[in-house]
Amino acid sequence: MAETxxxxxxxxxxxxxxxxxxxxxNTVHSVVSLVMTFLCVAALYVVLEAEFLxxxxxxxxxxxxxxxxxxxxxxxxxxxxxEEHRDPRRLSVLGLGLAGAMLLEVAGIVxxxxxxxxxxVTAPAGxxxxxxxxxxLGWLLYTDYLIPFELASVLLLVAMVGAIVLARRDL
Amino acid sequence: MIDxxxxxxxxxxxxxxxxxxxxxxxTLLERKVIAWAQSRLGPMRVGPYGVLQAIADPIxxxxxxxxxxxxxxxxxxTLAPIMSLVPAFVVFAVIPFGADPFYxxxxxxxxxxxxxxxxxxxxxxxxxxxxxxxSKYPLLASLRASAQLISYEIAVxxxxxxxxxxxxxxSMVGIVEAQQEAGVWFGFIQPVAFVLVLIGGLAxxxxxxxxxxxAEQELxxxxxxxxxxxxxxxxxxxxxxxxxxxxAVIVVxxxxxxxxxxxxxxALAVLDYIPQWCWFFFKMFMVLYLFxxxxxxxxxxxxxxxxRIGWKVLIPIAIANVVITAVVxxxx
Numbered sequence: 001m002a003e004t005x006x007x008x009x010x011x012x013x014x015x016x017x018x019x020x021x022x023x024x025x026n027t028v029h030s031v032v033s034l035v036m037t038f039l040c041v042a043a044l045y046v047v048l049e050a051e052f053l054x055x056x057x058x059x060x061x062x063x064x065x066x067x068x069x070x071x072x073x074x075x076x077x078x079x080x081x082x083e084e085h086r087d088p089r090r091l092s093v094l095g096l097g098l099a100g101a102m103l104l105e106v107a108g109i110v111x112x113x114x115x116x117x118x119x120x121v122t123a124p125a126g127x128x129x130x131x132x133x134x135x136x137l138g139w140l141l142y143t144d145y146l147i148p149f150e151l152a153s154v155l156l157l158v159a160m161v162g163a164i165v166l167a168r169r170d171l
Numbered sequence: 172m173i174d175x176x177x178x179x180x181x182x183x184x185x186x187x188x189x190x191x192x193x194x195x196x197x198t199l200l201e202r203k204v205i206a207w208a209q210s211r212l213g214p215m216r217v218g219p220y221g222v223l224q225a226i227a228d229p230i231x232x233x234x235x236x237x238x239x240x241x242x243x244x245x246x247x248x249t250l251a252p253i254m255s256l257v258p259a260f261v262v263f264a265v266i267p268f269g270a271d272p273f274y275x276x277x278x279x280x281x282x283x284x285x286x287x288x289x290x291x292x293x294x295x296x297x298x299x300x301x302x303x304x305x306s307k308y309p310l311l312a313s314l315r316a317s318a319q320l321i322s323y324e325i326a327v328x329x330x331x332x333x334x335x336x337x338x339x340x341x342s343m344v345g346i347v348e349a350q351q352e353a354g355v356w357f358g359f360i361q362p363v364a365f366v367l368v369l370i371g372g373l374a375x376x377x378x379x380x381x382x383x384x385x386a387e388q389e390l391x392x393x394x395x396x397x398x399x400x401x402x403x404x405x406x407x408x409x410x411x412x413x414x415x416x417x418x419a420v421i422v423v424x425x426x427x428x429x430x431x432x433x434x435x436x437x438a439l440a441v442l443d444y445i446p447q448w449c450w451f452f453f454k455m456f457m458v459l460y461l462f463x464x465x466x467x468x469x470x471x472x473x474x475x476x477x478x479r480i481g482w483k484v485l486i487p488i489a490i491a492n493v494v495i496t497a498v499v500x501x502x503x
Contacts, residue, residue, distance in 0.1 A: 028247070028302055035295060055284040059328075063291025064321065067298070071317045073312070074302055132280055134341060 252405035255296020310466035312393035322481035326373035347428035354435025358425035
């Protein structure tokens with residue numbers, strides 16, 4: 001019961017704040033709404049008893065990445081009103097198409113999950129020898145998901161090198 | 172219901188009031204210690220030896236007019252002090268002042284990460300205060316603050332990884348228990364980590380010699396230039412509450428939390444008659460005194476020096492420390 005109330009309250013907050021992110025006139029206001037959205041998502045993780053994920057969500061997104069956003073926004077756009085687009089509807093067909101595809105995909109996922117019985121959920125490859133949320137996650141990352149984990153880190157490295165190459169023309 | 176709602180609430184109320192009272196007396200202690208370091212007397216007028224200055228200052232701040240600049244962003248200007256204060260207070264939830272569950276609000280299994288992540292939210296107060304003031308010095312200060320906090324956060328978090336490897340747990344209670352089992356405080360096993368966390372802690376609380384965001388001489392007070400009255404007091408409260416948090420974290424991680432000195436030597440068991448929370452608060456006081464001592468001793472860094480130390484010295488040392496700790500842990 002309490003979980004349901006918490007879930008719906010948080011969902012309303014997340015969606016409302018996410019709408020504020022894209023509608024706020026002032027860029028700094030929308031970045032602050034984004035921080036609030038991330039914090040509410042972290043609270044949602046806590047409701048799902050994924051407290052490690054919640055803490056990492058706050059640490060990485062709310063505490064690190066959005067600070068950099070704010071940094072850039074403050075440097076680039078100090079008190080200047082946003083520019084109006086000449087034709088705000090110029091991409092409306094593409095947007096509608098993408099939204100429709102997204103809706104179809106979500107409907108497909110829901111239909112697929114209902115078509116499978118709950119017992120057929122695949123069990124992990126072997127019983128993990130560790131207890132607790134964080135330990136379990138670490139165990140999975142270094143056994144079953146080792147290659148995706150390493151690939152993700154390589155991807156980050158590639159992005160970093162790419163950014164440096166783009167920024168420095170003389171390289 | 173009583174165990175899950177009532178007692179935690181009572182503990183939270185007691186803890187928050189204790190923090191606020193200790194902040195007021197921290198300001199007095201700081202003024203006194205700096206005065207002694209400089210062969211002055213410090214505050215002497217209010218009460219015997221000026222002890223009531225700690226009460227007089229907050230009363231003055233509450234009674235002062237609370238000014239909002241005409242060109243400021245009203246919402247953000249009001250929100251900023253709150254956003255810097257709340258994370259500083261939330262962190263106290265996971266700090267164990269004693270072994271018994273009576274002495275802490277919560278023992279969550281990601282306690283240390285919780286502290287790191289919640290304190291990383293506090294920087295928004297400073298950034299938004301500088302931006303919302305719509306004034307050039309606060310804006311410069313908030314840019315400095317965001318750059319500084321992000322750089323030092325990386326070093327501190329990397330250092331904490333080596334400590335987690337030593338302790339084998341993220342829970343704050345678990346870390347102290349690990350020190351009891353090891354029979355030695357982690358400050359002696361990880362001295363490099365202690366120095367790194369101390370430097371990083373000074374930088375993250377904007378204390379001298381890293382007080383660039385509020386450098387009085389060059390930024391006229393920095394991000395809180397435009398603030399007055401109670402909202403200025405909130406920033407003040409947040410800074411000192413953060414100092415208390417950092418000292419508590421250092422005590423838990425490196426100086427054995429509530430443990431007595433030499434926890435493995437039975438001959439000193441008589442020291443157990445001193446309650447655990449007394450040890451904790453005594454150690455916390457020592458670390459806080461160290462902070463004030465450093466402020467009275469060291470001149471402020473130049474901004475480029477500050478960034479160079481963060482990125483080119485602290486982070487490589489932190490990474491090397493993690494690698495060495497991991498290797499030693501595997502070999503033993």
